[in-house]
Amino acid sequence: MEQKRIDRISELTRISRERVLTEEELAERAELRREYIEAVKASLTGQLDNTYVVDEKGNKRPLGKK
Secondary structure, three states, X not given: OOHHHHHHHHXXXXXXXXOOOOHHHHHHHHHHHHHXXXXXXXXXXXXXXXXXXXXXXXXXXXXXXX
16 A cells, blocks of 8 residues: 555544544545555465464474464
8 A cells, every 4th residue: 555545544534633524534534444454454464375384393384274
């Protein structure tokens, strides 16, 4: 996710502390937050897909899904 979009989430949060957000601003913030969460999930999934567990015999195996 672009830093510009993350900054916009922060800006909308700051504004919400000063006044009530308009319907458009609320919708924009919700969409940006959803995109941010999806980006974090994708990043974490990528990390876990490249994580291996080494057992006591020295065998490497992928972490796997539960």
